[in-house]
Amino acid sequence: MTRILLLLALLxxxxxxxxxxxxxxxxxxxxxxxxxxxxGRELRCLVCQNQSIEDSDASLARDLRILVREQIAAxxxxxxxxxxxxxxxxxxxxxxxxxxxxxxxLWATPFLFLGGGLAAxxxxxxxRAATGIGDAELSAEEKARLARLEGPPxx
Amino acid sequence: xSAMSPSRRxxxxxxxxxxxxxxxxxxxAMLRGLQDGSFNxxxxxxxxxxxxxxxxxxxxxxxxxxxxxxxSDLRGTGRPVLVNFWASWCxxxxxxxxxxMALHRExxxxxxxNYKDRPADARTFLGRHGNPFARLGAxxxxxxxxxxxxxxxxxxxxxGRDGLVKWxxxxxxxxxxxxxxxxxxx
Numbered sequence: 001m002t003r004i005l006l007l008l009a010l011l012x013x014x015x016x017x018x019x020x021x022x023x024x025x026x027x028x029x030x031x032x033x034x035x036x037x038x039x040g041r042e043l044r045c046l047v048c049q050n051q052s053i054e055d056s057d058a059s060l061a062r063d064l065r066i067l068v069r070e071q072i073a074a075x076x077x078x079x080x081x082x083x084x085x086x087x088x089x090x091x092x093x094x095x096x097x098x099x100x101x102x103x104x105x106l107w108a109t110p111f112l113f114l115g116g117g118l119a120a121x122x123x124x125x126x127x128r129a130a131t132g133i134g135d136a137e138l139s140a141e142e143k144a145r146l147a148r149l150e151g152p153p154x155x
Numbered sequence: 156x157s158a159m160s161p162s163r164r165x166x167x168x169x170x171x172x173x174x175x176x177x178x179x180x181x182x183x184a185m186l187r188g189l190q191d192g193s194f195n196x197x198x199x200x201x202x203x204x205x206x207x208x209x210x211x212x213x214x215x216x217x218x219x220x221x222x223x224x225x226x227s228d229l230r231g232t233g234r235p236v237l238v239n240f241w242a243s244w245c246x247x248x249x250x251x252x253x254x255x256m257a258l259h260r261e262x263x264x265x266x267x268x269n270y271k272d273r274p275a276d277a278r279t280f281l282g283r284h285g286n287p288f289a290r291l292g293a294x295x296x297x298x299x300x301x302x303x304x305x306x307x308x309x310x311x312x313x314x315g316r317d318g319l320v321k322w323x324x325x326x327x328x329x330x331x332x333x334x335x336x337x338x339x340x341x
Binding site: 063064091 | 304307
């Protein structure tokens, strides 16, 4: 039983060892390689569109991984490497779109919705207070009608 | 909300209808765009539009008997040209081919970039389907394609009279797109 459990645990752990693509294009220097990986995770694979180039097995993603490593190995900074790819593929290649005139609506949408919701709640509360809904007193006439409907108090 | 005026109530009743109508109109526009090729939901806007093509020089495809080309061949041509990235292993390229042949027959300079292909396969493809290319370069490592921002084959670019990139299409050029493309290449 323990053996089967161990086997199952090992099977479940297998994906942890899985690596995308071949490892031929790793940089020797672990510091440079980790920088290259961080840059690669910022870049969208344009073929699969919802994965970074580090996560994708597409051939273009592989080419871009190599390109990023070449740039890093040649002494480019992370920003320079990102800019190199950005210049060729445009904003879409960046998984975190830059804040700019054409993307401001995208970035502002959550705040616009939150602000709109808060404004709507405030407006409704203010109107309710103005019309007195909720805490209006019954008029004498209404009180008499209520008493009539309720009938005489039980003995 | 007993104090709501009848006109406000009517507005509220029609508001969802108006939203649904607007959504329907947008959806119709998208479907129409899908049909004539002006809208591509998976399309990535090119960073090259309005800019000069990148600097590059391609070798020729061995044995194809066609001159290779470089960035300088796209400047001062006096007329718009079409640059087409393709490969013999690319299935949509077969769908696109008759349209390229038609443009070639109409006298449009079509410049081909053979992407990550074997020269023999490229030659066989052109032998079987015909050659629409005035010039043909080989990009076996796919590096020139990256310079252009190509993310798949087929992909086509119209370079205007001024030598700047006017239009880009990722995917096969279909027969429905031809009127628009002819206008761009006129």
